Amino acid sequence: MSATPQYGFTTTILHSDRQKEIEHGSIHKPVHTSVMYGYSDARDLAAVFQNKQSGYRYGRQGNPTVSALEEKISKMEDGQASIAFATGMAAIGAVFQALLRQGDHLVSSSFLFGNTNSLWQTISAQGVDVSMVDATDVDHVAAVLTPATRMVFVETIANPRTQIADLKRIGDLCREKGILFVVDNTMTSPYLFRPKTVGAGLVINSLTKSIAGHGNVLGGVLTDTGLYDWATYPNIAANFRKQSVRMQGLAQLRAKALRDFGASLSPEAAHQIAVGAETMALRMERECANALALAKMLDADPRVAVVHYPGLPSHPQHALASDLFRAYGALFSFELKPEIDCFDYLNRLQLAINATHLGDTRTLVIPVAHTIFFEMGAERRAEMGIADSLIRVSVGIEDTQDLLEDFSRALDPV
Structure with a gap:
C-alpha cells in the first residue's frame, strides 16, 4: 500500500476533512448541531465515558464539526492533538485553570496582550506566583526560576510593540529544567511559525485572528505538540494518569477546563473558522x-x-x-x-x-x-x-x- 503523500501547508488544510469519510460525500465537514449522542448499546456509552473507546458524550465536551477543526489545527502546528475553545482567552485561561495550583510559579514575558496581563493579575490573587520578565533575553527567564516553576509563557511577537521572545533559547532552558513551555502563536500564526520547532509543549492560537481571518467569528485552541513529558508534571490528577503519558495533559485540560468551565466552541463557529483557514496562507x-x-x-x-x-x-x-x-x-x-x-x-x-x-x-x-x-x-x-x-x-x-x-x-x- 502506497504511503500518503506529504503535502504543503495549504493543500493539507484544504483537503483535511476528506482524509476521513464525510457524510453524503460533503467536501466540508457538516455542521453537527446536536448536543447529545445516542448509543444502541448502553455498554458503548459507558465505554466512551470511561475513555475505553472513542465517541461523543455531550456537546460541551466534543462535537464532530469541532473535532474536524481540531484535527486541522493539529496538522497546522504539527501537533499530536488540539482542543478548541469559544475564544482565545478561554484557551489561555484553560491552561492555568487545569494545570496550575496554589503555590505554583509561572514565568511570563512582560510584553503581553492586555487581557492576558489582566488574567495574570487574577491568578496571582488566587495564589499562583507570577514573575513578569523581559523575555527577549533567556537570562532574564533563567534568573527567576524556582523549584515551584511549572511553566514559562511567552508570545511569539508581542502585541503591540512587537518585541520577540528569545524563543529557541527559552525552549532549550525549559527542556533542560523539565518545565512546560507554553507559546501563544497568535501574532505569527501556524503559517509563519511553528512553536514546536523551539521546544514548546503547548501552543495557543486565537482562532478569531489570522486563522479565521475575516472578523466574523470567535474561537481559540490549545495544541499539544507531543514534546513535553507529562509523566514529570506534578499537577496531573490520579484519574488522568490512567491515560497514556502523551495524552495526560490534554485529557486533564479537556475535563478540567473545557468540560467543567464550559467555554465550548459552537459547531457553527467551528465551520466558519475551518472555511476561513483554507485561505490563511494566501492572506x-x-x-x-x-x-x-x-x-x-x-x-x-x-x-x-x-x-x-x-x-x-x-x-x-x-x-x-x-x-x-x-x-x-x-x-x-x-x-x-x-x-x-x-x-x-x-x-x-x-x-x-x-x-x-x-x-x-x-x-x-x-x-x-x-x-x-x-x-x-x-x-x-x-x-x-x-x-x-x-x-x-x-x-x-x-x-x-x-x-x-x-x-x-x-x-x-x-
Whole structure:
C-alpha cells in the first residue's frame, strides 16, 4: 500500500476533512448541531465515558464539526492533538485553570496582550506566583526560576510593540529544567511559525485572528505538540494518569477546563473558522507584504518618530525574526512626532478602520494607550514601552498602493 503523500501547508488544510469519510460525500465537514449522542448499546456509552473507546458524550465536551477543526489545527502546528475553545482567552485561561495550583510559579514575558496581563493579575490573587520578565533575553527567564516553576509563557511577537521572545533559547532552558513551555502563536500564526520547532509543549492560537481571518467569528485552541513529558508534571490528577503519558495533559485540560468551565466552541463557529483557514496562507502572504511596505514608508517619513516592526533592520530582534519566521507578521505599531495628535491623524485615514481587532482582511488601527491598554495604568504602560501616541496597525489585504497613499495622505496636513 502506497504511503500518503506529504503535502504543503495549504493543500493539507484544504483537503483535511476528506482524509476521513464525510457524510453524503460533503467536501466540508457538516455542521453537527446536536448536543447529545445516542448509543444502541448502553455498554458503548459507558465505554466512551470511561475513555475505553472513542465517541461523543455531550456537546460541551466534543462535537464532530469541532473535532474536524481540531484535527486541522493539529496538522497546522504539527501537533499530536488540539482542543478548541469559544475564544482565545478561554484557551489561555484553560491552561492555568487545569494545570496550575496554589503555590505554583509561572514565568511570563512582560510584553503581553492586555487581557492576558489582566488574567495574570487574577491568578496571582488566587495564589499562583507570577514573575513578569523581559523575555527577549533567556537570562532574564533563567534568573527567576524556582523549584515551584511549572511553566514559562511567552508570545511569539508581542502585541503591540512587537518585541520577540528569545524563543529557541527559552525552549532549550525549559527542556533542560523539565518545565512546560507554553507559546501563544497568535501574532505569527501556524503559517509563519511553528512553536514546536523551539521546544514548546503547548501552543495557543486565537482562532478569531489570522486563522479565521475575516472578523466574523470567535474561537481559540490549545495544541499539544507531543514534546513535553507529562509523566514529570506534578499537577496531573490520579484519574488522568490512567491515560497514556502523551495524552495526560490534554485529557486533564479537556475535563478540567473545557468540560467543567464550559467555554465550548459552537459547531457553527467551528465551520466558519475551518472555511476561513483554507485561505490563511494566501492572506498572510499579502498582509505581511503590505505591512512591510507600509512600515518602510512610515519609517522614512520625518513626521513619524519611530516604527516598531520586526521586518525593519532597526528592530532589536530583526535578525531573530529573520531566522525564525517565514515573514515578519501583519502587525506593527508606530509613534508620531509629539506635535501631531494621534486622534486627528487616525480620523484622517479613509481606508484603515478604527477598531480593536487584528488578523483581519481589512486594515485596522487603534490608539493603544487610550483603549486596549488604558486599564492597566500609566506606570505599567511605561514599563511596556507604550507611549501615549502609539498607534497599532493590523494590516489587511487591500491593494498595497492604496494603503500607502491612505497613510501618507493622513500626514499631509501636518
